[in-house]
Amino acid sequence: MAAEADKQKSFFSSPHQENKDTILRVEGISKRFPGVVALDNISLEFEKGTVHALLGENGAGKSTFVKILYGIYTPDEGEIIVEGRRVTIASPMDAINLGIIMVSQSPVIIDRLTVAENIVLGIRRYGYYTLVGKVREKIVEVSKKVGVKIDPDTEVWRLSYTQKQLVEIVRALLLGAKILLLDEAITYLPLEEKKKFYKFIREYADLGGTVVLITHKIPEAMDVADKITVLRRGKLVGTVSVKEATMDQIRTMMFGERSGEITYEKLPPGNPTNPILEIKDLWVRGDFGGLAVQGASLTVRKGEVVGIAGVAGNGQKELLQAVMRLRPIEKGKIIYDGVDVTNKTTHYMRMNGVGYIPDLPAKYGVSIENNILENLGVLPNFVSETINWSKLKALSFKLIKEFEIKTPSPETPVKFLSGGNIMKVLVSRELTTATKLLIAYNPTRGLDEATAIKVRRIIKDRVIKQGIGALIASEDLDEVFQISDTIVVMNSGKIVGVFPADKAKREEIEHLMVM
Numbered sequence: 001m002a003a004e005a006d007k008q009k010s011f012f013s014s015p016h017q018e019n020k021d022t023i024l025r026v027e028g029i030s031k032r033f034p035g036v037v038a039l040d041n042i043s044l045e046f047e048k049g050t051v052h053a054l055l056g057e058n059g060a061g062k063s064t065f066v067k068i069l070y071g072i073y074t075p076d077e078g079e080i081i082v083e084g085r086r087v088t089i090a091s092p093m094d095a096i097n098l099g100i101i102m103v104s105q106s107p108v109i110i111d112r113l114t115v116a117e118n119i120v121l122g123i124r125r126y127g128y129y130t131l132v133g134k135v136r137e138k139i140v141e142v143s144k145k146v147g148v149k150i151d152p153d154t155e156v157w158r159l160s161y162t163q164k165q166l167v168e169i170v171r172a173l174l175l176g177a178k179i180l181l182l183d184e185a186i187t188y189l190p191l192e193e194k195k196k197f198y199k200f201i202r203e204y205a206d207l208g209g210t211v212v213l214i215t216h217k218i219p220e221a222m223d224v225a226d227k228i229t230v231l232r233r234g235k236l237v238g239t240v241s242v243k244e245a246t247m248d249q250i251r252t253m254m255f256g257e258r259s260g261e262i263t264y265e266k267l268p269p270g271n272p273t274n275p276i277l278e279i280k281d282l283w284v285r286g287d288f289g290g291l292a293v294q295g296a297s298l299t300v301r302k303g304e305v306v307g308i309a310g311v312a313g314n315g316q317k318e319l320l321q322a323v324m325r326l327r328p329i330e331k332g333k334i335i336y337d338g339v340d341v342t343n344k345t346t347h348y349m350r351m352n353g354v355g356y357i358p359d360l361p362a363k364y365g366v367s368i369e370n371n372i373l374e375n376l377g378v379l380p381n382f383v384s385e386t387i388n389w390s391k392l393k394a395l396s397f398k399l400i401k402e403f404e405i406k407t408p409s410p411e412t413p414v415k416f417l418s419g420g421n422i423m424k425v426l427v428s429r430e431l432t433t434a435t436k437l438l439i440a441y442n443p444t445r446g447l448d449e450a451t452a453i454k455v456r457r458i459i460k461d462r463v464i465k466q467g468i469g470a471l472i473a474s475e476d477l478d479e480v481f482q483i484s485d486t487i488v489v490m491n492s493g494k495i496v497g498v499f500p501a502d503k504a505k506r507e508e509i510e511h512l513m514v515m
């Protein structure tokens with residue numbers, strides 16, 4: 001028993017002894033915001049040459065922790081020790097001078113400058129390289145490794161999201177990053193590119209770099225990381241070595257009793273009746289003029305979830321945007337609820353019961369400067385000259401409870417919520433809007449595993465009980481299989497397969513996605 005207890009203790013307790021490979025150590029870090037203890041007495045150390053993942057449910061304190069290391073927040077208490085020296089990190093410049101660099105999910109680059117100019121700009125300020133030629137070489141070298149082509153002389157606005165993230169990572173390397181803080185920097189990358197980035201991160205660590213990686217995907221963390229630290233409600237649960245840990249142990253550390261709710265079993269089937277959405281021979285252009293959707297036809301019925309499986313960048317996003325009337329249609333027709341909406345507006349769609357969860361929620365889905373109430377104020381039944389604030393407030397309390405949105409109050413500006421809680425605000429609003437149809441792109445991205453499953457259950461429940469239709473594109477095949485009644489596969493802008501979900505075979509879908 002004693003031996004077992006010791007084993008448990010070493011498994012769950014964090015190391016406190018300084019060891020020679022320690023590059024960064026924090027001791028007793030606490031951070032409070034009004035109404036929230038974001039971090040409570042955290043002591044932790046990071047070793048040279050390791051990938052160290054930080055996991056925890058939404059609002060656990062992960063971002064706050066790395067923002068402290070990057071000088072965006074100052075801790076209320078505690079100490080930071082870098083390479084054996086106590087340091088004060090009062091700004092990102094202090095962090096950069098110590099070799100600590102953060103890349104987050106929103107690229108911080110200037111659209112009108114070229115890739116090389118952006119990078120030189122960042123470096124010059126801190127007195128490092130100034131030679132554009134060197135920068136060019138490095139961009140080519142790193143982009144080759146990561147397998148994402150990127151021209152140093154392209155203006156940044158022309159780049160895809162993946163390429164922009166790559167620019168950030170190249171900049172971090174050129175700034176001499178010894179410790180790379182990746183705050184969900186890879187979360188929004190397409191799966192294939194994510195894998196290449198992970199390989200690259202591994203190489204960086206093998207060459208002596210240290211990576212602090214925030215992700216919600218336990219399998220990804222277990223694949224790439226050496227160590228995993230779990231935070232829960234601002235407290236340190238423990239650090240484990242990936243070699244010794246199992247997925248279930250990590251889930252238990254992250255969610256406690258809630259880990260029992262995590263299951264990937266298929267949700268109960270819908271009850272499809274009449275068509276609510278018919279897409280007929282649709283052709284849509286992408287951002288750079290090419291035909292992103294090429295002759296797609298599909299039907300979504302009331303009481304049915306149609307899941308679109310596909311590698312990102314195969315036209316799913318443009319298809320959904322066209323349905324929402326956010327993108328011009330070259331050719332084809334969209335019939336919604338019996339009406340030809342090909343020439344209607346987004347406003348028409350929203351006012352007539354269509355909810356929409358876009359890609360990059362914090363950018364396109366909510367206004368982060370406004371509070372939760374104001375963000376809910378764009379719901380169709382509140383869009384009038386005078387908003388009924390008391391009714392809106394009552395609704396906000398209901399949604400905060402149902403979706404377990406972690407916030408001090410409905411009047412809290414959305415930018416003060418954690419990433420996952422921002423996503424919950426969006427999903428709760430759009431599911432309220434969707435009285436007839438939900439259109440969603442990766443509806444659970446950025447949500448922790450337990451919450452993601454809960455959101456899928458809520459969506460399926462609406463489909464079953466209220467008979468709404470749902471068209472959901474997701475890069476997460478587990479999600480597609482769990483929620484869909486019908487699975488559609490998109491590849492190169494075309495629909496290359498349609499399967500009743502109970503007959504769909506994963507290998508066949510995967511093959512169609514990449515063939």
Ligand SMILES: Nc1ncnc2c1ncn2[C@@H]1O[C@H](COP(=O)(O)OP(=O)(O)OP(=O)(O)O)[C@@H](O)[C@H]1O
Pocket residue numbers: 033034036037038056057058059060061062063064065406407415416417418419420421446
């Ligand atoms: N600037 C701020 N003002 C007020 N509260 C904040 C601020 N930044 C973070 N918080 C709160 O601190 C808590 C921890 O947030 P944090 O963003 O660190 O969580 P997280 O673990 O990164 O979550 P997620 O997985 O959802 O991104 C949350 O309750 C959040 O609302």
